[in-house]
Amino acid sequence: MRGDKTRQEILEAACELFIQNGFHATTTRQITEKINLVPGALYNHFSSKDVLFEAVLKEYHPWQKIPEALKEAKGSTIQEYIRDASAKLLKIWDQHPELIRLHLIDMLEFNGKHLPVLFEETYTKISKIVEEAQSHEDGLKGVNMNLLYRAIVGLFFGYIMSDKAMVDIDSPFSEGGFDYFADTYLLGLFAQGNPKIAKEELGKS
Template identity: 30%
Template sequence: MIRKRKSSMSTQQATKLTRRQRERQRHRREILDAAIDLFAQKGFHNVSMHEIAEKAEFGIGTIYSFFENKEALYKALIMEYAEKFHTALCHALAEGKDEFEKIINFLRAKGEIFKEGIKIVRLYLAETRGVSFSFKEGLDAEIRELHEDTIKRLTRIFKSGTKKGLFAKINPYYLAVSLDSISNAFLLCWLGDTSKHDYFKNIPVMISIFFERVKLERGKP
C-alpha cells in the first residue's frame, strides 16, 4: 500500500531520479515541513492529519501515500533530525586536537544545530529525555539509541581525557550524562527566552562548572 523508494535516501544519487521521483521527494519534504511547525507548536496529539494536509496543501490521501500513518510521519520527522543531530555531534566529537577542544566543539555543535531546527528541538528533547509518552515505545527505542551512542562517544572522550589528567577523576559516563544534561538545560533556557540568554556565550560557563581548575588556562572559546 505504501510505496517506499527502495534505495535508501543517503546513497541515491539525485541525478538518477526521474522528474517524477524528484517531484515526489519535494512533496515529501513539503509535508514534513508543514508537520514540523504543527507538531512543535501543539504536540503530537493536538495535530490532526487533516491539519497537516491542509497546511501542506495536499489531499490527505496524498499524505497517506507517503507515510503509513500518523505515527510513521511523526517518527520520520523526528528521526530525520535525530540522525542529522547525531551526525553533526559525532563530527564535532571527532574533530579537535585534544579532549578539551572536542568537548567545546560538541557544545558548539549542539547550539548550532538547535539554532537551525529550533522548532524540532522541543520534540527532540521530549523524546530523548524519556519524558515523552507520545505513543508506543517503538520510537523511543530508536531515537534513544542514537542519543546513547552520542553519550557513549562523549564518555570515551572523557575517559581518555581523564587519563591524561585533563579532568577530575569521576566516572566518565556520569561526566558525559552531566554535560549533556547541563547543555540541555542551557538550551532550554535559551529556548524559553532567546532575548535574555545566549547559549553560546555560556559555553565557557558550562565548561568552568565542570572543570574549574582549567578555566583560567584556556577559557577563551
C-alpha cells in the same frame, strides 16, 4: 523524484504544525491543507499520524545533530575536542531552537516513548565518529564514550532550560552564561575520575 519531494514536504509541514500545536492537536487534514494535498495523499507516504511523528523525530529531533557536530569538531586533547564539539552543537541548535519542542512533545504526549530508539541510534553514530577521530589523534584515545554521551545529553537538557530554547528575549544567561555552563559542566564531568584533566582545569582557576 516527485514522491520523495512530496514526502519531504509532508515532513516539513508536519514538523511545523506539531511544534506549533502539539501532536494530538494537529490533524492530518491540517498537514495536507498546508501543502495543498488531498487528505488521503498523506497515507501514500505514512501509514498513520503516529508513524509520521516518528519520521519527524528521526529527521528533526535535535539529537540528530549531535553526530554532525562531533564529526566537525577538532582538537588534539579531550578538553579541546569537548569544547569545540559543544560550541559547534550549540551553534547548530541555535539555528532552529524551536525544534527543542519536538522533544518536549514526545515527553509530554508520549511519555518519552520514542526517545530510547533515538538515543540508541545517535549513540551508535557518535561511537563510530569518535572512534574515527581517535584513530587520528592520540590525545583523544582516553575518551569514554558513555561519559561523552552522558555529557552531551546533559548539555541538551541544560539547553532546554535556557532562555535560548524557550523564549526569544535578551538576558544575561543568553549572553554567554550558557556557554560558561556548557564549558564548566562538560569539563567538570570529564574531570571525574581523570586526575590529569582535573589538575589542568584546577590550574586555570
